[in-house]
Amino acid sequence: MRQALTTLDTETRGRELVEITRMVAAWVARSGIETGLLTVFCKHTSASLTIQENAAPEVRRDIVDWLDRIAPEDGGWNHDDEGPDDMPAHLKSILTGISLTIPVASGRPTLGTWQGIYLVEHRTRPHVRQVVLHLFGE
Template identity: 65%
Template sequence: MRQLSTTLVFATRGRGFTEITGEVCAWVAASGLAEGLLTLLVRHTSASLLIQENAAPEVRADLARWLDRLAPEGPGYVHDDEGPDDMPAHLRSVLTGVTLSLPVLAGRPRLGSWQGIWLAEHRRAPHRREVALHLIGA
């Protein structure tokens, strides 16, 4: 049994979704491990990780509109230290989650045909986001 870890850094363009499947799969493939468990953690409280459709961009557009309805910007939040998008970003992160666990088989995360790994940026401004990866297996 071996363990490996790394941190990948992604530049976001502001609110929206960035697919990180390729970078994650490349790191897993380079690890040399054939089977195991991959854990991902976005190291921020106003961004999140999703496994979601990677073929139809309309899915992400609908998801963004849904999150806007559930956690809209505006008055009424006590926490607004970094602006009106601050607390809604934290709420969206709570709704979507900051960790993922994926089985690794044949040296690849075992995703479905239409699944991709997405970094969700919930702030309006571009950010540099860190995603910690940990792989345990053989």
Template identity: 60%
Template sequence: MRQSHGALSIATRGPGLVEITRGVADWLAAQRIADGLLTVFCRHTSASLLINENAAPAVQRDIQRYFAQAAPESTGYEHDDEGPDDMPAHLRTALTQVSLSIPVADGAMVLGTWQGIFLFEHRARPHSRHIALHVIGE
């Protein structure tokens, strides 16, 4: 059994979904582990990870609209240290995920045909986000 860890840095442009599937796949291929389990972990409390459809851009727009309604920007939150988008970003992260577990077979992620991995930026301004990667297997 072998394991390896690494990281990706993702520049965001503000709120929205950034597909990171290719970057994760490229890192995984370089590890030369044929079968195992990959963990993708977002090291932030105001950004998250999703596996969702990567073929129709309307899916991404609908996801963003849903979360904007579910946790709207407001001055009504007690926690507003960094502005009106601060607490909604934390709520959106709590409603999604910061860690994904993805099976690895034949040296590749076992994703469905239309599945992609997305970093979901919840803050209003651009950020540099850090994703930790870990794979264990043979």
């Protein structure tokens, strides 16, 4: 068994879903590991990860809008150290999660036809987010 580890830096423009599928798949292919298990981990508490449809851009917009309704900025939160989007961002990260586990076969993540891997930015201003990839296999 072998292991590979890297960190991807991803720029965001504010609240959005940023597709990172190609970057992840390219790294998996370069690793030389054909069969294994990939962990994708977001190193932040106000951003998260999800696997979601990658065909219709409206899906991404609807997800951002839904998360805003679930955890609105005007929710009367106590924690607002970095502004009104601070606590809602933490709550949205809880809902969507900060790690994914994806099987790898034939040197590729085994995603479905319409699935993509997304970094979900929950803050209103741009950030550079770090996503750690760990692949274990042979």
